[in-house]
Amino acid sequence: MSTQTLLPDTTASHALPVDRELSSRPSLAETWQQTTAMAWRSVKKMFRNPEQFFDVTLQPLLFTAMFTYIFGGAISGSVADYMPIIIPGILAQTAITTCMAMGTQLREDMDKGVFDRFRSLPIARIAPLAGPALADVIRYVIASTLTIMVGLAMGYRPGGGFFGTLAAWALTIFAAWSLAWIFTWLGTVMRTAQAVQGTAMLIMFPLTFLSNAFVPEDTLPGWLHAFVQVNPVSHVVTAVRDLMNDGSFTAEVGWALLGCTAVVAIFAPLAVRSYSKKI
Template identity: 50%
Template structure:
């Protein structure tokens, strides 16, 4: 009897103390998104091969197109460099955005998102974190493009503010476009399928545009597409900013395109993510 009474006397304070301990508050949506975004950054640091497409690809494209086609297209490699570098900057950063869908699909296939579902966090934070982390890839691609171009003799006529504004416009567009590829990564069954469909959509956007040549030399049916291609508007806006002659119409259409992409595909992507996870 005495032993039982003493045991109860000892147990009561412990249970009462445990009852008074408050559970920690779950992280906010911003904190969870930034934390999972940092996870994606750590993956890049541990697997630097993920940056090959934004480091080696722009170098190859700039050198190849300038020295192989510069003389034939513009009569001078230096003159063609001034024309084509803003376009290659846009192409490189925009093409880097398709990695978002591949990465998401791979994580889902490995069951990582099942673990995130068990955590007391804002459900779409893993999705938003991945999109934010990929912005680092876009910055790397932009820096490499400008660095290689400057080393080869590219000289923007615009101010530093104009060049920074041009780069920011490209980054915003790439972030908006990445919602499409994130959606594909969530609804398709394999990373290979995501890559194949994304590249199929990317080629007419980038190559059938004004990135490499003046559209005035194209046949009418192709020029009709180029004139409405959102990438063409973006390239025109970037060229104008870097030349020190901003074109308000092209900048406006680019920003409208960004807003439209987010307005349409962000809800679709979040809905697909909630169903998947």
């Protein structure tokens, strides 16, 4: 009786079928769902660390009161005459400076290995970046709202009325969200959170303080006046003033919206590309 040894068939293909759902790119609806899930994660993280709200709650109170009472008499002759200049300027300046924290927090998460876990998930590459950016809108809303409320408590009465003030409030939040993509990109290319924070300050503080946020631009020397005119923050400040003081949707409002959209169109893809290379 002969014994036959059964050997495995090495010619047979044992390749597993590829999961089409994992290999395909997420749809637009799936990308939005994944982004909102990441946003909810960031929101919970914010409320578990209330110190993240210190800058958006204390800064509007301090800056609005301090700059108004210190510079009001020197620049406009009285605090009341200075408020139509400084309140819209502080509104834009406060919300814009709060977006600097976006890149620092992103870099900290990447250093802790949080984003390494996202690498194994079948999610859109932009979701881990767009989610925190969407959640950070809460901070911009708080900063903008508090600035307006402090101005009203100090006696400022916007000539643009409710709808002009609402439009200025919305424009400020959109400007902060769009500029946050610059710092998101910095968070993906810098090596440490401290480097991101230092670079962000070097970018935003000259742009905000060398603008028309605090003084009329026609009072500045010629070389500085030329810089203020091309400063993107000045366009946002002027647009906010036009909306709050006059209720007018001027060309400056259109330029501000166009500039903010261009920032997102440029730096959002750069951030996603840099993030994809990092992981």
